[in-house]
Amino acid sequence: MTDVLLIWPPHVPSYFNAGHHSPLYMVAGYLRRQPATGRVDTCEAGTLSMNWKGVGDLLHQGRYDVIAVMNDFDAVDGLERFIEYARELSPDSRLITFGRLSSLNHGFFRQFDLDAVVQSGDYECGVAEYVNTLSRSGPPYIPPAGLPGVAVRQGEGWLEPVGHGGRLDPEQWVLPDIDEIPYQDYDRFYARDEHKFCGIPFRRELVVPAARGCPVGCDFCEVPEIFGLRERRLPVDAVIGYIRDSYDRHPFEYVAFYAPTFTLDRRWVRELCERFIEGPVSPRWKCATTIHHLGEELVALMGRAGCVRISVGLETLEADGQGGLPRSKRTEERKFCALAEWCDAAGIELNAFIIVGLPGTSAEGTARTIERARSVGARVRPTMYTPFHQMTADMTTQQVARFNRQLISGEAAGNATADGSAPRPEADARYAFLFGREDRLTSVHERIPQRTAR
Structure with missing residues (x-):
């Protein structure tokens, strides 16, 4: 053994x-x-x-x-x-x-x-x-x-490997044993919303890994290369059973669905929502998806079923920046504003992922995208453009560590300083989006009832 x-x-x-x-x-x-x-x-x-x-x-x-x-x-x-x-x-x-x-x-x-x-x-x-x-x-x-x-x-x-590694059917996945996860440490990370981490402050999160793989194919995302272009998704019954068992054993207060594009399979989402509405398992929950894979009727149903936050990859509203995105990720401003209205009507917080330094964008354009998102009530989470395809085997640990979605990396990193010591104005402007003072904090935790003291 x-x-x-x-x-x-x-x-x-x-x-x-x-x-x-x-x-x-x-x-x-x-x-x-x-x-x-x-x-x-x-x-x-x-x-x-x-x-x-x-x-x-x-x-x-x-x-x-x-x-x-x-x-x-x-x-x-x-x-x-x-x-x-x-x-x-x-x-x-x-x-x-x-x-x-x-x-x-x-x-x-x-x-x-x-x-x-x-x-x-x-x-x-x-x-x-x-x-x-x-x-x-x-x-x-x-x-x-x-x-x-x-x-x-x-x-x-x-x-060298003999062929590609195996891929499991969802029925073969073994979901995390909640008894061995240090939730008290996770709570600490999420307590400060100004860091813009993905969790909701002051409430305990149960992660449910619901799907792997994604056909959207963004070149700044690792999911398709690692888990494939074909999505694999847990049966609704397995999801419901895991949530029920976990809530019975531990004072979780909301569910975070871990899936690259949660609403890719709308029929599955509708079934899950209907099960939540019927009960007895009716948690508050959040998810991440794309604007393209949402509609007014679906958002309304998700709100009735307990959804409190939807995160979407807005990335940019600059036309020149959208040219490098997959067609389904190219977002017109009116579509995003319509989504914001749907979420507001459904009592859902809209969380917009925005990429700083995306090819074809500027610091001024990024500022306009962020301001537009905030003007319609969205929470904004910026990350640095990270060209994973530019990583090489001969890189040092320090070079690879820059590919963390916070620092300027790849070919752009070599131009991040003018004289080797001081950031160029462009780089400094980009970093201001990620590391500048943040005073717009979420209040979505107020929509999530607290359970027994931890």
């Missing part, structure tokens, strides 16, 4: 979205169902609640056969230090990494002292392939000829 630790290494997050952390627990749940797996533990050391001494204790005392390290765009800062701790304190452990960054820039991870890298497919499939292979091989863990979606170290080189 193979004992496994799944860990998010210590680092200071540049952004926090609890949904991005759910794969840690879904991979753990999936491994627990594998016959060759023994003990499976999880550790979120990236929520600012754990020090390196605590990590060292875990590694030294746990003596895991496999340590699966979750990676992300901004979680690489502590990776090298974590690997050093793992090699020193648990020298017999095999180290594999999985996550959004290794799925987009897997070559970057080959510079580190890792034994395997999940490069493609669902994370559960890649980690399970490696763990199951080690269990069959036994010490000294003779690697196979190759694994689907996983690169395996062999001496000084690497065995």
